[in-house]
Amino acid sequence: MKVNFSFKTVSILSIFLTTLLLSALYQNIAPARPPILPKKIATKQLCQTAAKFTVKIISGESWGTGILVQKQENIYTLVTNGHVLKDKTEKFIVETGDSQQYQASLLVNFHHGQITGNDLAILQFNSPKNYPIAGLAKWENEERVMAVGFPTDVNVTNSNNGGLTCTKLGNVSEYLAKPMQSGYQIGYQLTIFNGMSGGPLLNNRGQLVGIIGMGEPIIFVNPDIYLYKDGSRVTESLAISSEEALDFLSSLSWAIPSETLVYLSPSGLELNLESLESGR
Structure with missing residues (x-):
């Protein structure tokens, strides 16, 4: 059987095949779409977000700050600094943002004060609310951060938010390649005060990227304040002189990365880092 193709038919077929070829080439060379990031939050809204999961930990006449990181039925888990609970034998009281108080039990203290330890502790309390x-x-390059907590100095307290x-x-000026003793690794340019230890270091999307707890030294500064877990000095690992390194390190406040908490969390807590595509 003889088949005749008109010039018009051949032209249409040629255009169709060319379109398919160009489409395939574009898919191969087109840049990948960037991930959809959680929306950046205005400073005021960021503080309001933090107030919902930031709690005060009261022990005797003193207090520190904690962060709610998990809920399983009526059991809440929170993280704080180990030094907030150090040498405290009395009961711990957790005060939430609605001024409710709960008795909390210590689940684990990650050996604060030991060379290989981390300045973190996990507590739990029960509430039907x-x-x-x-x-x-995880903190990402060039993200700005906010520190949150309950300072004991009334002169810096925001009375509109219950303290x-x-x-x-x-x-963030420095993210050390490995953690210092007690786990501190993120150096940032913000001043924190007594009572804020154990509070959240948030990125500008409202995510917890670190647990604050080590401020600028208020006594004589010496290189032995900044040591890695193997005992070596941080000042000798930076690409500047030891004197410049000490001035630089002591000008920063320090936080323990959230991924350290995830790594250390006991079995059953199921703490995980959010992906960049997820938001709150």
């Missing part, structure tokens, strides 16, 4: 929990994330204080957004 529904409190938000923090989303954990909760939020700093302005600041920059």
